[in-house]
Amino acid sequence: MTRRISLLAALIALLAIAPSLAATPSPSEFLGMEIGSDRVLADYRQIASYFRMLDRESARVEVVSLGKTTLGEEMLMAVISSEENIAKLPRLKEISARLADPRGLSDAEAAALIEEGRSFVLVTCNIHSTEIASSQMAMEWAHALAVAEDEENRARLDGAVLLLVPSLNPDGQIMETEWYRRWLGTPWEGGRMQRLYHHYVGHDNNRDWFMLTQKETRNLTRAIYHEWFPQVFVDEHQMGSNGPRMFIPPFSDPVDPDVHPLIWREINLIGSNMALRLEEAGKSGIIYGYGFDAYWLGGTRNTGWWKNITGLLLEVASARIASPVEVHASELRGGRKGLVEYGAQINHPNPWPGGTWTMRDIMDYERIASDALLEIAAERRTDLLKNLVTRARSAVEMATPREAYLIPYDQRDAPAARRLALLLADHGVDVFAAEGGDFWIPLAQPYGRFVREMLEPQRYPEVRPVADGGILRPYDVATWTLPLMMGVEVRKTRMPALVDGAPLEAPIVRGAVLPEPRPAKSGGAPWHAILPRSAENARVIQAALEAKGDVRISRQPSRDLTQAPVPFELPSGTVWLDARAADAARGVASSAGVELIAATGVPDDAIRLSSPRVATYHPWQASMDEGWTRWLLEEYGFQVEPLDNTAIRAAAASGGRSLRSRFDAIILPDIAPSIISTGKPRNADTTWIDLPPEWRGGLGTEGAQAIRNFVEQGGTLIAFDSSAEWAIETLQLPVRNALSGVRSEDFGNPGSLLKVEVSTDHPITAGLPSELAVFHDDALAFETSPPTAGSKRWILAVYPDDERDLLLSGWISGAKRLERKVAAVALTSGKGRVVLFGFRPQHRGQTHGTFPMLFNAIWWSVTPLE
Numbered sequence: 001m002t003r004r005i006s007l008l009a010a011l012i013a014l015l016a017i018a019p020s021l022a023a024t025p026s027p028s029e030f031l032g033m034e035i036g037s038d039r040v041l042a043d044y045r046q047i048a049s050y051f052r053m054l055d056r057e058s059a060r061v062e063v064v065s066l067g068k069t070t071l072g073e074e075m076l077m078a079v080i081s082s083e084e085n086i087a088k089l090p091r092l093k094e095i096s097a098r099l100a101d102p103r104g105l106s107d108a109e110a111a112a113l114i115e116e117g118r119s120f121v122l123v124t125c126n127i128h129s130t131e132i133a134s135s136q137m138a139m140e141w142a143h144a145l146a147v148a149e150d151e152e153n154r155a156r157l158d159g160a161v162l163l164l165v166p167s168l169n170p171d172g173q174i175m176e177t178e179w180y181r182r183w184l185g186t187p188w189e190g191g192r193m194q195r196l197y198h199h200y201v202g203h204d205n206n207r208d209w210f211m212l213t214q215k216e217t218r219n220l221t222r223a224i225y226h227e228w229f230p231q232v233f234v235d236e237h238q239m240g241s242n243g244p245r246m247f248i249p250p251f252s253d254p255v256d257p258d259v260h261p262l263i264w265r266e267i268n269l270i271g272s273n274m275a276l277r278l279e280e281a282g283k284s285g286i287i288y289g290y291g292f293d294a295y296w297l298g299g300t301r302n303t304g305w306w307k308n309i310t311g312l313l314l315e316v317a318s319a320r321i322a323s324p325v326e327v328h329a330s331e332l333r334g335g336r337k338g339l340v341e342y343g344a345q346i347n348h349p350n351p352w353p354g355g356t357w358t359m360r361d362i363m364d365y366e367r368i369a370s371d372a373l374l375e376i377a378a379e380r381r382t383d384l385l386k387n388l389v390t391r392a393r394s395a396v397e398m399a400t401p402r403e404a405y406l407i408p409y410d411q412r413d414a415p416a417a418r419r420l421a422l423l424l425a426d427h428g429v430d431v432f433a434a435e436g437g438d439f440w441i442p443l444a445q446p447y448g449r450f451v452r453e454m455l456e457p458q459r460y461p462e463v464r465p466v467a468d469g470g471i472l473r474p475y476d477v478a479t480w481t482l483p484l485m486m487g488v489e490v491r492k493t494r495m496p497a498l499v500d501g502a503p504l505e506a507p508i509v510r511g512a513v514l515p516e517p518r519p520a521k522s523g524g525a526p527w528h529a530i531l532p533r534s535a536e537n538a539r540v541i542q543a544a545l546e547a548k549g550d551v552r553i554s555r556q557p558s559r560d561l562t563q564a565p566v567p568f569e570l571p572s573g574t575v576w577l578d579a580r581a582a583d584a585a586r587g588v589a590s591s592a593g594v595e596l597i598a599a600t601g602v603p604d605d606a607i608r609l610s611s612p613r614v615a616t617y618h619p620w621q622a623s624m625d626e627g628w629t630r631w632l633l634e635e636y637g638f639q640v641e642p643l644d645n646t647a648i649r650a651a652a653a654s655g656g657r658s659l660r661s662r663f664d665a666i667i668l669p670d671i672a673p674s675i676i677s678t679g680k681p682r683n684a685d686t687t688w689i690d691l692p693p694e695w696r697g698g699l700g701t702e703g704a705q706a707i708r709n710f711v712e713q714g715g716t717l718i719a720f721d722s723s724a725e726w727a728i729e730t731l732q733l734p735v736r737n738a739l740s741g742v743r744s745e746d747f748g749n750p751g752s753l754l755k756v757e758v759s760t761d762h763p764i765t766a767g768l769p770s771e772l773a774v775f776h777d778d779a780l781a782f783e784t785s786p787p788t789a790g791s792k793r794w795i796l797a798v799y800p801d802d803e804r805d806l807l808l809s810g811w812i813s814g815a816k817r818l819e820r821k822v823a824a825v826a827l828t829s830g831k832g833r834v835v836l837f838g839f840r841p842q843h844r845g846q847t848h849g850t851f852p853m854l855f856n857a858i859w860w861s862v863t864p865l866e
Contacts, residue, residue, distance in 0.1 A: 027139035067219035129172030129197035131238035133362035138166035159378025172197035190320025200631035225428030245285025251294035285352030290338035306450035329354035392446035399443035404495035409437030415536035415593035460811030477751025479810035487849025525598035532573035532767025535851035542637025549581020552606035573766025618642035625669035668723035712830030716861035734785035751777035752810025781821035
């Protein structure tokens with residue numbers, strides 16, 4: 001009798017909500033446009049308004065804010081599940097968090113939570129703004145789930161909680177939509193923008209997931225690892241138009257053996273179900289084991305592999321934004337790992353024959369795959385939750401008793417060490433702070449695999465698909481070792497119960513603020529000194545300069561000027577702040593962990609610094625390296641102005657004086673010489689589609705002359721990586737690229753950390769250690785000639801004499817070609833100076849250990865030449 005009453009009550013409730021479900025408008029109805037049609041796009045603000053409407057109208061949808069984007073948009077996530085699950089969402093979140101960290105749970109307790117819990121599945125869309133179809137599909141999928149009355153979908157909603165992020169880059173989605181609408185009906189319809197589609201990092205927003213520099217990355221990281229704890233994470237992308245129609249895992253080789261094998265098994269299970277459902281729906285061109293490997297850590301879902309989350313990548317062939325493309329069968333290509341020649345093979349059994357490809361096609365493929373994901377998440381709910389517990393326990397059990405990493409306070413760059421500890425805490429890692437300022441990271445924790453991966457060097461696995469054949473090359477960079485990148489000393493050791501005679505403090509989790517660094521004992525000192533050891537110094541120095549304080553830098557060591565009980569020597573490169581400057585910068589110094597050393601005076605030889613006026617070159621073919629450079633300089637307090645082709649070419653008419661009168665330093669980020677000169681790639685042919693007329697070309701001869709004039713009149717030119725070759729040729733410098741023309745078979749480096757030996761007696765290298773890790777990923781290294789009369793040349797960093805000493809983390813072939821080659825050099829040219837880096841010292845905002853070389857080069861531009 002009780003069961004009949006319950007069924008009757010459920011039927012009455014269902015009948016009560018049925019009319020409201022049916023009345024919920026579709027995205028097309030709500031927005032007044034046919035979503036998914038050719039040349040029709042909803043922008044992010046319209047998408048957000050639709051999801052907010054669903055939140056109001058449907059008991060199955062709850063929209064939450066993840067935080068603000070770089071340009072101030074609200075970054076939204078829709079939580080979609082059954083009415084019953086939404087009503088008890090706090091309890092389900094609590095269960096998800098507890099299963100992600102099962103320490104202290106008995107088997108019986110874990111089993112009870114698994115039975116009560118629901119699988120949490122995260123789906124993120126449109127991180128790359130041109131890959132826009134998923135942002136449109138997300139609305140249709142959400143609507144379908146909000147109004148579904150069929151038994152199959154209701155079962156999926158009851159068994160799983162969907163966390164749906166319609167765009168991981170709202171700012172860029174708006175940019176691309178506005179650009180696309182602007183050029184509809186012109187030859188540039190569906191073409192690329194002349195600027196980055198993220199304010200700072202463009203396409204590299206999917207390369208930030210271990211360093212967490214950008215607001216969007218931090219927003220989602222906080223949601224995943226501090227609040228929602230999903231078991232599965234799917235990131236929806238698009239790829240080129242002339243290959244397979246959709247990549248679905250399994251991934252290609254190589255595989256990282258440090259990831260728990262259950263991750264790969266679940267990825268394969270979910271991916272196979274997606275492929276099955278697509279094939280059943282008559283969708284051809286599905287491929288697996290293609291291009292994208294199971295090794296690289298840097299992307300959204302990849303980082304989760306080491307945190308026990310099953311992460312999948314989906315890649316669908318692109319249209320021209322929302323405009324159709326016509327692909328003839330003869331134009332279909334393979335050419336990537338897993339499909340050398342286009343055709344049928346076991347991982348690509350039903351090739352797409354060619355034809356018209358539209359945004360609606362992309363959305364349909366994505367929708368079928370997404371439904372197949374939710375199907376597995378609900379049907380295999382208990383497996384997914386149980387396997388998560390297994391992986392988390394395995395990570396804990398891998399560690400020996402009290403096995404841990406120590407980040408000592410007393411080291412050359414204590415501020416960077418503190419920053420590393422905070423970064424790990426932001427990742428959800430347990431970080432313990434000792435009373436004396438040391439940090440301890442125990443390995444017996446659910447994210448223990450992640451900790452090892454981030455703190456130990458990488459050695460890329462050399463997988464050979466056939467006997468006596470070459471290895472499978474890395475998909476992306478081959479290293480992400482944080483201590484090497486950041487110049488921080490980290491030691492694996494045994495964590496004691498007591499440190500400095502006191503118990504360890506509570507763990508620092510969920511992004512809590514770390515304890516303040518040891519305070520400076522100023523005692524009203526007239527001067528304060530900053531040792532030249534950390535990139536974090538820049539924040540303090542720039543704050544002091546902004547306040548118009550007296551800031552000086554010494555070029556010789558000095559003694560007997562501190563108020564310390566035992567006098568000690570302050571090295572060359574020490575920065576001195578007068579009382580006004582120190583007062584203005586004290587808050588910044590405290591938050592950055594930079595110690596201000598009280599001093600009685602300032603050395604006689606100290607040179608007064610002024611605020612450097614800095615520009616970055618901004619080509620029309622948007623440069624991610626320019627964006628990263630701009631972000632880094634702004635982050636550390638520098639005022640920086642982007643300089644485009646038009647502005648630089650215009651300066652030639654005034655003999656370059658307009659550039660020199662405005663700037664002390666101009667930075668050429670890593671940009672191909674042909675792009676700088678002509679605005680086109682070196683191998684551009686008749687298939688190259690140019691930008692609209694106002695954004696065409698490069699610096700040309702006029703711009704090159706303006707740069708020459710700028711340097712000859714006393715400006716400082718700083719060039720990274722590929723741009724250095726343009727600077728060498730344009731300024732006729734006595735430097736050459738020793739690897740110019742080398743074949744890829746003879747030298748290869750996808751992105752590794754290499755050792756360089758540093759000459760520390762120059763203002764650019766002051767305070768650096770004698771050996772340093774630099775990020776290198778190009779066939780570039782310098783050979784120099786002795787300076788001629790009246791000119792100067794300083795070798796700043798060289799690679800080791802023996803190739804066996806070169807690789808610190810990652811993978812490289814042909815390392816012998818770098819033996820004794822120059823990594824960085826500074827020269828005079830006319831009245832000015834040139835600094836050439838054969839690597840990117842600011843690489844993706846990740847290489848803190850080499851940031852000081854860039855900052856010092858900028859400050860060098862406003863000091864007299866010795």
